[in-house]
Amino acid sequence: MSIINQMLKDIDKRDKPQFGANRPKSVYLGRPLRTRRLRLILWGGVFALLAFLALSWLHERLSAPASDARPSAEQLQIQRVPVLISEPTQDAASQRADAETADASTRAEGEPEETRPRTTRGEQATVVVTDLEPTQTRAEQPVEPVEVAVSEQVQVPAQTSMPVVTPADTTVTASDDPGEMSIQRSGNGVGSADRLFQRGMDALSAGHNRNAVQRFREALLVNPDHIGSIEQLAAIQFSRGFAGEALQLLRDALERNPGASDLLLLKARIYERIDEPRAALDLLRGRQFRLPQDADLLILQGAAATELEEYTLAIASYRQLVSWRSDQGNWWLALGFSLERSGDPLNMQEAAEAYRRALQDRSLSESARNFALDRREALGY
Template identity: 30%
Template sequence: MSVINRMLRDLDKREQQQNNQAYTPAAVAPSQGSKRRVALIASIGAILVLAVLVWQWWHEGLADPALDPAADSAAQQAESPTTDPGSYVMQALQAEPAQPEPASTPEAPQEAVNAVRETSDDATEGRNQLVVNVAELQQSALPAQTEAAQTESKQTEAAATIAAASQAEPKEELADPAPDPTPAPAPKRAPDPAPKVGPTPTSTSSMKVERVELTPAQLAETNLRRAREAMAKGDRDLAQELLEKALIVQPMHVEVRSELAAYWYGRGFATRALTILQQGLDRQPQQSEWQLLYARILDRMGRVDQAYSALININEDTDEALELLELRAAAANQLGYYAEAAADYTVLAGRFLQSRWWLAAAVAHEDSDNPAAAVRAYQQALQYRDLSSEARQYINDRLYALTPIEPETN
């Protein structure tokens, strides 16, 4: 049908081109258009009839190879030359047992019928042989069963004879009580040596229960491990109970107190979390992990002044020192302590070697009315390559604004 559609489209294009290119005078008779339309319809009808005939002939051709497997396979091989080699192998394997004769010989159907009859006769003969073999096996098994039964009956009779003989022997001894006048002396037997009795082997496997007392630190570690396992399984109540037990036996355990405070804060009890951390900071004020967690909770609650107060004393030799300095500088900047914020940002710039800390220190110095320190910080920030173009332009503008303009001398 795609061929018909393509031909129709070509005819339409040609007609449109002829209509566009050819000039139709006003005196053209209307009969020519009707003749052309009739011719077009007739050609389309002829094409449709031809397509129907071709389609019917093609379907009849597809139906015929089903009667001849050899011709069907040959046609398939001729039509699809690029078929996968595996399909040829499968076709060959399927075609080997049949071995059909060429389709041109008229005796092929009769030979196929004879082959089918011979196959059925062979199958019938095979079944008969199978039945005969089963019967022979049954007949051969009968003598064996008979012999087994006879053997069993003989054994039974022999056992009965032996039992009767054993019962008859005492009677014969009573009937002839006279002893032999010259009995032969019985040889003396040496006494059998007593068997040596060795020591009985004792069982080597034994279970001994000992009570081990754990130290407070070990008990706290055990409860902490169990609490983490319970938390991983989703049992938060058990985790809370185990953490509280661990904190009772080991109040200065940093991880236990921190995880218990984080647990209560995650449950929405921020005040209880702060209380737990405050109790630890009362005993050890510069414990950096407790300080950081305590200040973060206060900062998120909007209590920036308390967070800054909690971070006044910081041990800069701990792993959390840089985070504590960053948090304290941000809190000081929010509270208006620009000089303190600039000092913390300067320390961070010396530790991290990043331009953003110098930029933050310069802004803090500028807010604290210290333009000279701000200019130095801006100049330090320009030495780093991690600055964006916008930040670099901002620094240049601030340097131009902060640098005093010297009057020109004549």
């Protein structure tokens, strides 16, 4: 029995801790619930703090512009800078007076800030403009410098009654003194058009055709009758394949300037290049040409008339040319050919003489020389 009792005691000792471990204890039942509540309280406090900080920052941002909308008078450091408006032909006395005025303003700027007068925000800069008088009387009168209030932070507009001058009529030239500038007026903007035309020619020489076209168009905006810009722009348009635009540009220009021989020659040559000799001849027909400036027009008229078999007009054109330059064998050759093809027997002797005069030109090509010899022999001379 003792052995059995001992075994039962041992079994009881083994079962008691296991039973006690498996038995629920009340001390552990409330811990998960308290942990969740604590976490909710902490997160709520964090979110409330963040919301308070955000509202404070937003309030400061909204109220900041109201206080800093305008700077105070102490923040505006307004300095007076003298601006001297003078003519390029100012005499020595006027220059000395201007120099003394500039020195006085420099000394005023070197004084302490508290001794200088302050300019409030409500004040406006004033410009005193005096009538410009001749040079000989200006030295006798005191120079009144023009003072303009200049602020580094705020730009104050000056109320002046200066006359309005358009950019096309005014050319500003800077002088050696940075405070001086001279204004030269031109009546029709020809100077500006010439400068734009020169810039276009420089761009054209450099191969920048698009830039050149832009400069020529700007020159025509300044002066619509600028012959050089019209001629170059039409030539560029034709070379790019826009013959219609080039002809329209020349047509409009010739309506305003019918005596522009350069534009007339360019238009006739464009007609010749696009195989319209009739249009070129009609353009030149009936005009009075003067030599030597219209020599190219006469040559073109004679060539177009010969091609269209209008030999009377061709003879008149070449006769006028050889009367001006009798040493040109090609003109004599063209005159002889036109006289021979006219069909008038009275012109045959003159044609032979024209061939003879052509042979006197040593610069005549070999083929042209052989042609003149053959035609002269055929005429029996």
